[in-house]
Structure formats: C-alpha cells, structure tokens
Amino acid sequence: MEKWLVGIDVGGTTIKMAFITTAGEIVSKWEIPTNTEDGGKYITKEIGQSLAEKVSELGESKEKLQGIGIGAPGFINMETGFIYHAVNIGWRDFPLKDSLEEETGLSVIVDNDANIAALGEMWLGAGDGANDLLCVTLGTGVGGGIVSNGNIVQGVNGMAGEIGHLTSVVEGGYQCNCGKTGCLETVASATGIARLATDGLSTYSDSSLHQVMEQDGKLTSKAVFDAYAAGDSLAKQAVETTCFHLGFAIGNLANAINPAKIVIGGGVSKAGNLLLEPLKKEFIKYALPRVAEGADFAIATLGNDAGVIGGAWLAKENSR
Amino acid sequence: MEKWLVGIDVGGTTIKMAFITTAGEIVSKWEIPTNTEDGGKYITKEIGQSLAEKVSELGESKEKLQGIGIGAPGFINMETGFIYHAVNIGWRDFPLKDSLEEETGLSVIVDNDANIAALGEMWLGAGDGANDLLCVTLGTGVGGGIVSNGNIVQGVNGMAGEIGHLTSVVEGGYQCNCGKTGCLETVASATGIARLATDGLSTYSDSSLHQVMEQDGKLTSKAVFDAYAAGDSLAKQAVETTCFHLGFAIGNLANAINPAKIVIGGGVSKAGNLLLEPLKKEFIKYALPRVAEGADFAIATLGNDAGVIGGAWLAKENSR
Secondary structure, three states, X not given: OOOEEEEEEEOOOEEEEEEEEOOOOEEEEEEEEOOOXXXXXXXXXXXXXXXXXXXXXXXXXXXXXXXXXXXXXXXXXXXXXXXXXXXXXXXXXXXXXXXXXXXXXXXXXXXXXXXXXXXXXXXXXXXXXXXXXXXXXXXXXXXXXXXXXXXXXXXXXXXXXXXXXXXXXXXOOOEOOOOOEOEOXXXXXXXXXXXXXXXXXXXXXXXXXXXXXXXXXXXXXXXXXXXXXXXXXXXXXXXXXXXXXXHHHHHHHHHHHOOOEEEEEOHHHHHOHHHHHHHHHHHHHHOOHHHHHHOEEXXXXXXXXXXXXXXXXXXXXXXX | OOOEEEEEEEOOOEEEEEEEEOOOOEEEEEEEEOOOHHXXXXXXXXXXXXXXXXXXXXXXXXXXXXXXXXXXXXXXXXXXXXXXEEOOOOEEEEOHHHHHHHHHOOOEEEEEHHHHHHHHHHHHOOOOOOXXXXXXXXXXXXXXXXXXXXXXXXXXXXXXXXXXXXEOOOOOOOEOOOOXXXXXXXXXXXHHHHHHHHHHOOOOOOOOXXXXXXXXXXXXXXXXXXXXXXXXXXXXXXXXXXXXXXXXXXXXXXXXXXXOEEEEEOHHHHHOHHHHHHHHHXXXXXXXXXXXXHOEEEEOOOHHHHHHHHHHHHHHHHOO
C-alpha cells in the first residue's frame, strides 16, 4: 500500500497540514487555528484530532500515514524534538515530538520552520533537487536554511542558518531585535527596505514615494519596488543598498558553503527580477569566480506550502 | 585481523603518509619527496611502491591495509577523485583515485588538503570529536574546512570552506591573489599580519619593530606577536586589526553554521592565547549570544599530522 507522508508547519496564527505522497504529490492540504491557550498545551491533541478526521474524510484509515515531519518556530533541540521556547506559540520546555507521537501513534521528526521551508524548496520547489542549497527568506525578518550534502545544517544547538543576523553594516548600523547592530535583517527585510526608503525621504524631495507616504502614512517594501520599477531615484538608492548588503552576505556565505542553488523567498521575493538582477550584480563582487559559476539564483516557488512539503520530506527520510 | 588505514597528504614538496589503526593510533608515519616531473605522472606509482615497502618493513602484508584516504591541493572532484588542476604538483586533468587504486589495489577516497586537515582535527585533535566544526588555518594564506553533522561541507564544485576569501575589508582593502580585494586572507594570514605591521611603521616611529626591520630587512607574523606580547603599540594595532577581521568573518560564519568548535591552525596559531584572547573579544560582537555560547575556540593540536590523520579517517568512513 502506498503511504502518505504528513507535513505540518506550526505558525503563531495557523497550523498548516498536508498529506503528501512519497513521490511528492499533495493529496490534501488544510489548516487549523493555532490554539495558544495555556502555553499551547492543546496543540498536539488538536493536530491529532484533525489528522484523524481528515484521513477518514478521505476514506482512508490511520494506517495510510507513514510518519510526521513538523516545523516550529523558536529554539528547538532537533534530535529530541524538544522545544525550549517558541514565543509566538507559548511553548516553553515542551516535548513536541513525544507529545505528538503519543497523540498520533506515528513517528515524528521536528525541525525549525525556516529549515523545513528550505527542505521543501529543495525537494519540490526552486531548489530543483540540488543537494547544496542556500535559502534566504526576506519577510518581516530575514531567515535562512542551509542544506549541505542533502541534509539541513543545524549546528550544535540548532542555531545554524541565522542568515538575518550576519553583520552587514559594520559601523553605524540600525539596532536589531537580537541586540546587535547592523544585522542583514535591518536592511534586507521588508521592514528594512521600507525603513531605508523612509529615512531617505528628506534627501530625495522629488521622489514619488512622498505621495505614497502622504496617502498611506507609511512605505512598504512593495511600494519601494514599484517606485524602483518606475525609475524613482530614492527607490533606486534603497534597493541598491539592500542588494549591496544581501550580495555581500550571500557572496561571503557562498564562499564558505559553495551552494548549487540560492533560493530567495518571502514577501520581498515577489519583486522577482527587480530584486534578483541588482542582487546578482553585487553577489559576483564577493563570491569567488568558481563559487559564482556554481550558484544559480532562483525565486522560491512553493510560497506558504514550502513548510508542509519540507515536513513531509523529513518524514520520508526519517522513516526510510 | 585488525587492519590499518592509510592516510596520505600530498604537498608540493613532500608526500606525507601514515598507517593508522581504526582506533586512531599512528603505527608508522613517513614521507617521500613529491616527484613533480612530467606533470606528476609518477606520483601514484611511487606512493604504491612506498606503501608496499613500508608494510613489508613492518613485517606485514598488503592485506593488512584497509583503504586509502588522500588529500591534495587544487581543484578536485571529490566524488570521482579527479584532479582538475593542482598547480604545485603539476597535475592537470589527472584521475588520482583511479590511478592510485590501480597502483595499490586498495579503495581510495580523495578530498582536498584543507578538508582532510579539518577531519584530522575533528577525529584526534582539537575538534575533540565535535560533529560541527569550523577549522581556520592561518598560514601563508588563510584556508578552511567546515564539518557539519560529522561530514565535510564540500559544496557543489568542491569550493566550500574558502574562508580566506570572505570579504572582510569592504572598502580600500588590499588586492588578493584571487583577484578580489579585501579578502580575509589579505589581513589575517601570516603575510597579511606582517604587511599590516610593515605599513604602520611610518606612523609608529617609536615601535620596537623598527629594530627588527633594520636587522632582518622584513617583519614576520612571529615578530609582530613577540612585540605585541611586549606591549608594542604598532604590534597591538596590527594584531587588533587582524583579530577584528577574523572575528567579523568567523562570527558571521558561525551564525550560519553554528559550530561546536572553532579550531585555529597554521603557523600564526602558534601565538596561542595572544591570538585567541583578542579574537574571542571580537567574535562575540558578531556572533549571536546562543551561537557564541555553543562555540569553543581551540588551537589546532596535530600540526603537520592533521592531513594524514584526516585521510585515515576518510578511509575508515569510506570502507565501513
């Protein structure tokens, strides 16, 4: 009997779930709200119930399910599946793997949300099966996942892939939430791009972004890229600054890990070539020629499904 | 019968070889000159002969040998053991693995010299068995090896670990041999440290390094660290500049790979704590707190034996 893999992506608002075949076809995907009550203690029970309902709705029994791969935010011990702390969920010292195995009777493997998204793109997305992959997610913050020899680089305490906290502005950088200054995240996230443009408004008095500011009361990364596409000089300055810092950080990292694919995801990546073209121009200034030759840039293709797909991939590898 | 592993480290002048037990004891180590004649075509034959002589000298037969792990400089396809180009040896498009397997009848696995040194330190040296390791070699240049989940990060075309070519001086850096400017190697290698001090001589007229310069006609990294230990202000400035750039590059890289051990090797590492103390001070400015907590610095302990030991480790893993 062909079995289904279960991929789960736990976020602060919703829990995304999917049944996926071992060949990578999505049989069904759905989501339930994240119940953050009482430190998130009901979450694994509710996941178990939802899986049981969905599998019977599809006319199958629980024996159809091979195993679970689940991604969660926060500090995680990947080996034991223990969550030290996941602020948005409420979990603190929570044995996610043990609890979910008990609720479902299935084997469970846990990784962090950025890593499973990277695995998803590797398996079925822009990574195109590459075994050496760097995923950079440009959203509210900047996240990352590194795949080497087909495996996630997790590091000694699960902190690997913190690409958003590579220092990119050596002197005079913005304060970052992590406590340091000048982190890549401060200038390359959606928030960072909007801030670069906002800070430049006083210098570029003829920028079209003044009208956006008057109308919306704030600038967004999307507004900056729209203005950039139309040739606005403030937007150009902001996008080029962002791409310089991204290119510097990614180019340096590429010299260390020599990826075949560099996948850019997150909201900012919707800018597509408006982002990739200036980024590649900066990247090749810092990557060694052979490293640059080996690395293809691509925009992430799986969007919000990357997590559940990567979770399913983990379940597949784990239950081999 | 307990078998011996063969570790080989090919350099431009000598070829180092060792028989090592699977428990990590060196049975015998020796070296032969590197015969670079005719594009290095006699090297594998000479290695085969030397192995046969040594094994019989030790009163054993060839059946005692389990397999060979060999490190070489240059551009290598690790999967096929094919050397595209090794300048110092003369090899160009040379099938090292196939040729050495033919000469010896043993299975051969090839990796680059920086990587096998990192594996050696991981197995029997300062790495202390850590599965997530960053090795930085400060010699004439700056080399590196990254171990993740117990395996070398090789990258898509064998270029991973090129830590010496992380850009560390963003603007106005020295020209590097690789064609870029401001590479870590230009300010953190033995050559780079000596150059920083030499360039500062005109500013620091009272530095004790003026006497060294008059006496020896040049400054070395060792002379700079000796003067630093004695409180010389030019030497202090040079060492602190080097440590800033090293700390910046290693701190950033640690945020991406989250190593348990950071092993510093090469000639410059003989400075010991004179190097490690200021380096750690800079490192924690750039590494995230949890990343810094997870990472112990150590000076490499195996010296010139790291390569043959790492080669033997590869042979052990390869023939399991």
